[in-house]
Amino acid sequence: MEMLQLILDGDATPEQQDEFRAHIAECMPCFNSYQLDNALKELLKTRCNGKGAPQALVDKIKMQISQITPH
Ligand SMILES: [Zn+2]
Structure with a gap:
């Protein structure tokens, strides 16, 4: 999970990315978690651009992420 955060924040070294x-x-659990986190990031980005993502959708994705067991 720590690694996932590094990757998503763009702070991981090339070795860590590999x-x-x-x-x-x-x-699969880590892959799903990665996909969900990415989807959430995109949503938040869209929000920042002023288009606005539905809060319910953001909450739903956050909940899905929290339910995934880290490997
Ligand atoms: Zn894993």
């Missing part, structure tokens, strides 16, 4: 990609290729 390691992470190799891991999510074989680990």
Whole structure:
């Protein structure tokens, strides 16, 4: 999960990125978590641009992320 945050924040080293990609290729829970986090990020970005994402949708995605067990 820490690794996921590094990747999403763009703070991971190239080695960490390789390691992470190799891991999510074989680990569905982590892959799903990555996809959801990315979707949430996109939503928040859209919000910041003033288009506005429905709060219910953001909450739904956040809940899905929190339910995923880190590997
Ligand atoms: Zn995993």
